[in-house]
Amino acid sequence: DTGVSQDPRHKITKRGQNVTFRCDPISEHNRLYWYRQTLGQGPEFLTYFQNEAQLEKSRLLSDRFSAERPKGSFSTLEIQRTEQGDSAMYLCASSLRQGQDTQYFGPGTRLTVL
Protein backbone atom coordinates (compact mmCIF):
# COMPACT_ATOMS: atom_id res chain seq x y z
CA ASP A 1 0.00 0.00 0.00
CA THR A 2 1.77 3.10 -1.27
CA GLY A 3 -0.97 5.55 -0.32
CA VAL A 4 -2.53 8.27 -2.45
CA SER A 5 -0.03 10.09 -4.65
CA GLN A 6 -0.38 13.45 -6.39
CA ASP A 7 1.67 15.11 -9.07
CA PRO A 8 3.04 17.72 -9.21
CA ARG A 9 3.51 18.71 -5.58
CA HIS A 10 3.93 22.35 -6.49
CA LYS A 11 2.83 24.36 -9.52
CA ILE A 12 3.46 28.02 -10.22
CA THR A 13 1.67 29.47 -13.21
CA LYS A 14 0.72 32.79 -14.69
CA ARG A 15 -2.85 34.01 -14.72
CA GLY A 16 -4.70 32.79 -17.78
CA GLN A 17 -2.70 29.60 -18.21
CA ASN A 18 -4.17 26.11 -18.00
CA VAL A 19 -2.93 23.61 -15.42
CA THR A 20 -3.55 19.89 -14.91
CA PHE A 21 -3.02 17.86 -11.76
CA ARG A 22 -2.90 14.10 -11.40
CA CYS A 23 -4.01 11.85 -8.57
CA ASP A 24 -3.29 8.14 -8.17
CA PRO A 25 -5.51 6.58 -5.49
CA ILE A 26 -4.78 3.60 -3.27
CA SER A 27 -4.91 0.69 -5.69
CA GLU A 28 -8.03 -1.14 -4.52
CA HIS A 29 -10.04 2.02 -3.79
CA ASN A 30 -12.92 2.66 -6.15
CA ARG A 31 -13.91 6.09 -4.85
CA LEU A 32 -11.87 9.20 -5.51
CA TYR A 33 -12.42 12.75 -4.26
CA TRP A 34 -10.98 16.19 -4.95
CA TYR A 35 -10.89 18.92 -2.30
CA ARG A 36 -9.44 22.42 -2.23
CA GLN A 37 -7.87 24.05 0.82
CA THR A 38 -7.02 27.72 1.17
CA LEU A 39 -4.87 29.22 3.89
CA GLY A 40 -6.43 29.04 7.35
CA GLN A 41 -9.42 27.01 6.17
CA GLY A 42 -10.40 23.38 6.19
CA PRO A 43 -10.56 21.42 2.93
CA GLU A 44 -13.65 22.06 0.79
CA PHE A 45 -15.23 19.36 -1.36
CA LEU A 46 -14.98 19.79 -5.13
CA THR A 47 -16.04 16.53 -6.76
CA TYR A 48 -16.28 12.77 -6.34
CA PHE A 49 -15.96 9.70 -8.57
CA GLN A 50 -17.08 6.16 -8.10
CA ASN A 51 -15.02 4.16 -10.55
CA GLU A 52 -15.08 6.26 -13.72
CA ALA A 53 -18.41 7.97 -13.03
CA GLN A 54 -18.40 11.51 -11.67
CA LEU A 55 -21.29 11.36 -9.21
CA GLU A 56 -21.19 14.72 -7.44
CA LYS A 57 -19.84 18.18 -8.14
CA SER A 58 -19.69 21.16 -5.80
CA ARG A 59 -20.88 24.62 -6.75
CA LEU A 60 -17.23 25.57 -6.18
CA LEU A 61 -16.36 23.70 -9.37
CA SER A 62 -16.85 26.46 -11.91
CA ASP A 63 -16.94 25.94 -15.69
CA ARG A 64 -13.18 26.44 -15.78
CA PHE A 65 -12.65 23.29 -13.73
CA SER A 66 -12.96 19.79 -15.13
CA ALA A 67 -12.12 16.45 -13.60
CA GLU A 68 -11.85 13.04 -15.19
CA ARG A 69 -11.21 9.49 -14.14
CA PRO A 70 -11.18 7.75 -17.51
CA LYS A 71 -10.44 4.15 -16.52
CA GLY A 72 -11.55 4.26 -12.92
CA SER A 73 -7.96 4.42 -11.71
CA PHE A 74 -6.05 7.72 -11.72
CA SER A 75 -7.82 11.06 -12.00
CA THR A 76 -6.92 14.45 -13.45
CA LEU A 77 -8.15 17.88 -12.42
CA GLU A 78 -7.75 20.63 -15.02
CA ILE A 79 -8.16 24.33 -14.41
CA GLN A 80 -8.49 26.49 -17.51
CA ARG A 81 -7.69 30.21 -17.66
CA THR A 82 -6.37 30.24 -14.10
CA GLU A 83 -7.13 33.19 -11.84
CA GLN A 84 -5.30 34.37 -8.74
CA GLY A 85 -8.23 33.16 -6.64
CA ASP A 86 -7.45 29.61 -7.76
CA SER A 87 -4.28 29.65 -5.67
CA ALA A 88 -4.78 26.90 -3.09
CA MET A 89 -3.79 23.39 -2.07
CA TYR A 90 -5.62 20.80 -4.17
CA LEU A 91 -6.11 17.57 -2.26
CA CYS A 92 -7.10 14.17 -3.58
CA ALA A 93 -8.52 11.41 -1.40
CA SER A 94 -9.65 7.85 -2.03
CA SER A 95 -11.80 5.34 -0.23
CA LEU A 96 -13.04 1.79 -0.54
CA ARG A 97 -16.77 1.40 -0.72
CA GLN A 98 -16.97 -0.59 2.47
CA GLY A 99 -18.23 0.18 5.95
CA GLN A 100 -18.03 3.86 6.77
CA ASP A 101 -15.85 4.59 3.79
CA THR A 102 -12.96 6.46 5.45
CA GLN A 103 -11.19 8.81 3.05
CA TYR A 104 -7.39 8.78 2.86
CA PHE A 105 -5.66 11.86 1.51
CA GLY A 106 -2.67 12.43 -0.71
CA PRO A 107 0.01 15.06 -0.05
CA GLY A 108 -1.71 17.66 -2.20
CA THR A 109 -0.67 19.94 -5.07
CA ARG A 110 0.10 23.52 -4.09
CA LEU A 111 -0.98 25.88 -6.89
CA THR A 112 0.25 29.46 -7.02
CA VAL A 113 -1.21 31.72 -9.71
CA LEU A 114 0.82 34.87 -10.32
Add this chain to the structure above:
Amino acid sequence: DQQVKQNSPSLSVQEGRISILNCDYTNSMFDYFLWYKKYPAEGPTFLISISSIKDKNEDGRFTVFLNKSAKHLSLHIVPSQPGDSAVYFCAAKAAGNKLTFGGGTRVLVKP
Protein backbone atom coordinates in the same frame (compact mmCIF):
# COMPACT_ATOMS: atom_id res chain seq x y z
CA ASP B 1 -23.01 28.59 6.16
CA GLN B 2 -20.36 26.85 8.22
CA GLN B 3 -21.84 23.51 9.23
CA VAL B 4 -18.77 22.33 11.14
CA LYS B 5 -16.95 24.71 13.45
CA GLN B 6 -13.80 24.49 15.45
CA ASN B 7 -13.94 27.57 17.63
CA SER B 8 -10.44 27.35 19.04
CA PRO B 9 -7.89 28.23 16.34
CA SER B 10 -4.98 27.19 18.54
CA LEU B 11 -4.11 25.20 21.64
CA SER B 12 -0.89 24.99 23.62
CA VAL B 13 -0.27 22.11 26.02
CA GLN B 14 2.61 20.74 28.02
CA GLU B 15 4.08 17.39 27.03
CA GLY B 16 2.46 14.56 28.98
CA ARG B 17 -0.74 16.49 29.67
CA ILE B 18 -4.12 16.07 28.00
CA SER B 19 -5.07 17.91 24.80
CA ILE B 20 -8.79 18.49 24.29
CA LEU B 21 -9.99 19.66 20.89
CA ASN B 22 -13.59 20.65 20.33
CA CYS B 23 -15.88 20.66 17.32
CA ASP B 24 -19.51 21.78 16.91
CA TYR B 25 -21.85 21.02 14.05
CA THR B 26 -25.25 22.23 12.94
CA ASN B 27 -26.45 19.65 10.43
CA SER B 28 -28.45 16.95 12.22
CA MET B 29 -28.09 14.71 9.15
CA PHE B 30 -24.39 14.13 9.86
CA ASP B 31 -23.97 10.51 10.96
CA TYR B 32 -20.24 9.92 10.82
CA PHE B 33 -17.45 12.06 12.21
CA LEU B 34 -13.72 11.95 11.70
CA TRP B 35 -10.59 13.66 12.98
CA TYR B 36 -7.59 14.29 10.76
CA LYS B 37 -4.14 15.57 11.61
CA LYS B 38 -2.19 17.72 9.17
CA TYR B 39 1.48 18.65 9.12
CA PRO B 40 2.68 21.55 6.93
CA ALA B 41 3.06 20.67 3.24
CA GLU B 42 1.36 17.29 3.73
CA GLY B 43 -2.16 16.02 3.21
CA PRO B 44 -4.50 15.31 6.15
CA THR B 45 -3.85 12.02 7.93
CA PHE B 46 -6.81 10.07 9.29
CA LEU B 47 -6.72 9.68 13.08
CA ILE B 48 -9.97 8.35 14.45
CA SER B 49 -13.68 8.30 13.66
CA ILE B 50 -17.02 7.77 15.35
CA SER B 51 -20.45 6.79 14.13
CA SER B 52 -23.51 8.65 15.37
CA ILE B 53 -24.77 5.48 17.05
CA LYS B 54 -21.87 5.64 19.51
CA ASP B 55 -20.83 8.22 22.07
CA LYS B 56 -17.19 7.22 22.47
CA ASN B 57 -14.43 5.63 20.45
CA GLU B 58 -10.91 5.00 21.65
CA ASP B 59 -7.71 4.18 19.80
CA GLY B 60 -4.53 4.24 21.82
CA ARG B 61 -3.85 7.77 23.03
CA PHE B 62 -6.80 9.17 21.07
CA THR B 63 -10.42 9.19 22.23
CA VAL B 64 -13.32 10.85 20.46
CA PHE B 65 -16.51 11.72 22.31
CA LEU B 66 -19.81 12.52 20.60
CA ASN B 67 -22.71 14.38 22.23
CA LYS B 68 -25.51 14.25 19.67
CA SER B 69 -27.98 16.30 21.68
CA ALA B 70 -25.45 19.14 21.90
CA LYS B 71 -24.15 18.54 18.36
CA HIS B 72 -20.66 18.51 19.79
CA LEU B 73 -17.67 16.24 19.55
CA SER B 74 -14.26 16.35 21.12
CA LEU B 75 -10.90 14.69 20.64
CA HIS B 76 -8.79 13.85 23.67
CA ILE B 77 -5.09 13.11 23.30
CA VAL B 78 -3.47 11.58 26.37
CA PRO B 79 -0.60 11.90 26.98
CA SER B 80 0.32 14.64 24.52
CA GLN B 81 3.68 14.27 22.78
CA PRO B 82 5.77 16.83 20.85
CA GLY B 83 5.08 14.88 17.64
CA ASP B 84 1.38 15.64 18.10
CA SER B 85 2.07 19.28 17.21
CA ALA B 86 0.04 19.80 14.04
CA VAL B 87 -3.26 21.19 12.78
CA TYR B 88 -6.26 19.02 13.64
CA PHE B 89 -9.41 19.01 11.52
CA CYS B 90 -12.83 17.75 12.49
CA ALA B 91 -14.91 16.44 9.57
CA ALA B 92 -18.46 15.17 9.23
CA LYS B 93 -20.37 13.11 6.67
CA ALA B 94 -24.08 12.85 5.96
CA ALA B 95 -25.72 10.30 3.69
CA GLY B 96 -23.64 11.35 0.71
CA ASN B 97 -19.93 10.88 0.36
CA LYS B 98 -18.40 14.32 0.75
CA LEU B 99 -16.73 15.40 3.96
CA THR B 100 -17.48 18.78 5.52
CA PHE B 101 -14.49 20.09 7.45
CA GLY B 102 -14.06 22.55 10.28
CA GLY B 103 -11.47 25.30 10.08
CA GLY B 104 -8.86 23.45 12.11
CA THR B 105 -7.14 23.83 15.49
CA ARG B 106 -3.38 24.26 15.64
CA VAL B 107 -1.91 22.27 18.53
CA LEU B 108 1.50 23.00 19.99
CA VAL B 109 2.89 20.51 22.49
CA LYS B 110 5.69 22.01 24.52
CA PRO B 111 8.49 19.72 25.78
